[in-house]
Amino acid sequence: MKPKFAMYWAASCGGCEIAVLNIDAKILDLDANFDVAFWPAAMDAKYKDLDAMADGSILVTLFNGSIRTAENEHLAKTLRRKSKILVAFGSCANEGCIPGLANLSSRESMLETAYGGPSTENPAQLRPQPTSQVPEGALTLPPVQPVVRTLDQVVEVDYHMPGCPPESHQIAAVVDLLVQVVQGRAELPPKGSVIGAGESTVCDECPRERNVKHLTQLRRIQELGPLDTTLCLLEQGLMCTGPATRSGCDARCPRVGAPCIGCYGVAPEALDQGARMMTAIASAIDAKEPEAIDGILDGIPDPAGTFYKFSLAHSLLRGGRAAHRETETP
């Protein structure tokens, strides 16, 4: 009997699932060596089928998505019980990713923006309800929790695989490793390891020329003229979060002229991606007077959203006060 494999999506966009399918023919190795026990995006499966499985009967679960609703939390706990190896797969599960940016706001204002905001067509002003009566009976929605959490803030996690989404060549390498482990040809890395990523920063993989930085301006890409194709983007005044971001993506974005936005998460050995980026940017700014410094910093209109785009829910403060307030005990 083949060992069982599962993949689940919690609060996520589905990009992680597509990234897994992007490993091309390698997916056949996965199928040849594993029984897919539960993978809602790829095959029909019901929660009751999962509940019926014995604890520990799934060898490996790739869990993507952050914990936004009570349903996400329930599935995280269920899959933890059912799985020998639980992998936090992708940025959402590891660091909260884009869903985690909701931690800058209260749950109410987040729902208000989503259902009543200027980009929403909702003439009846409908809002999601925990229970709705329909002719067929009562329909329920899982409660939205006040703070987005990462998988390892809810259950113990065995391995972390970062990226939004993880790069396909990295997924292929991890699938290869899993197959080798199952065939007894390789050992698993130590529990808690980051897998499918590098051990340095994006800058170390970036082919652009780097010099001592003297930033005199920070601009958005459309405000800058044609960019130098070989020089560091940060040195050209473009906010690039490569210095604070873990390597593993082969610097795909800066390589083609788009700044790194930080999707591989906090760099190794650093605690907080945003703090790391603040350090890097502040060090590189070429100004000494408060007014001049502020003038350059005005080029970063949204510091929290820029520095914590992918890692707010796993940062030291994990979000803003508006989101945390609801969790406070009086």
Added chain:
Amino acid sequence: MANDFEPVIIGFTCNWCSYRAADVAGTTRLKYAPNVRLIRLMCSGRIDPTFVLKALADGADGVLITGCHPGDCHYLEQNYKALRRHRLLQRTLAQLGVEPERVHLTWASAAEGAIFAATIDRFVERVRALGPLRWPARPKPLPVAVAPELAEEALP
């Protein structure tokens, strides 16, 4: 009781100026608020916003960053780095709903013991007026119900 609130403040000093200023305040027996826990670093340029955020996340109500006066840095220009980091951190904190005044930057030379003590007193009162920060503790994951190590029976 708001009146009972004693702010917990972490203070970072540099080895060459502000720590000496605190030392002078002590040896001249100046009285100042005991709320600040001073941590000596070699230079204010060593202060990473990580230190400040960790202090706030772990129970501090305020953070005091101190260094040599501009132009006096033992390592030439590192206190300007501290200045730039502080200004950027304050912008980020404001977005997170943390009053930027909870993180204060001040300069003190090795001779300014009295000024340093007065700055601490003023900062403690300012944080006292803001009230406790009480940042929620980091969530603790549930223990694993099943031993995570690879059990033999899971393998063919």
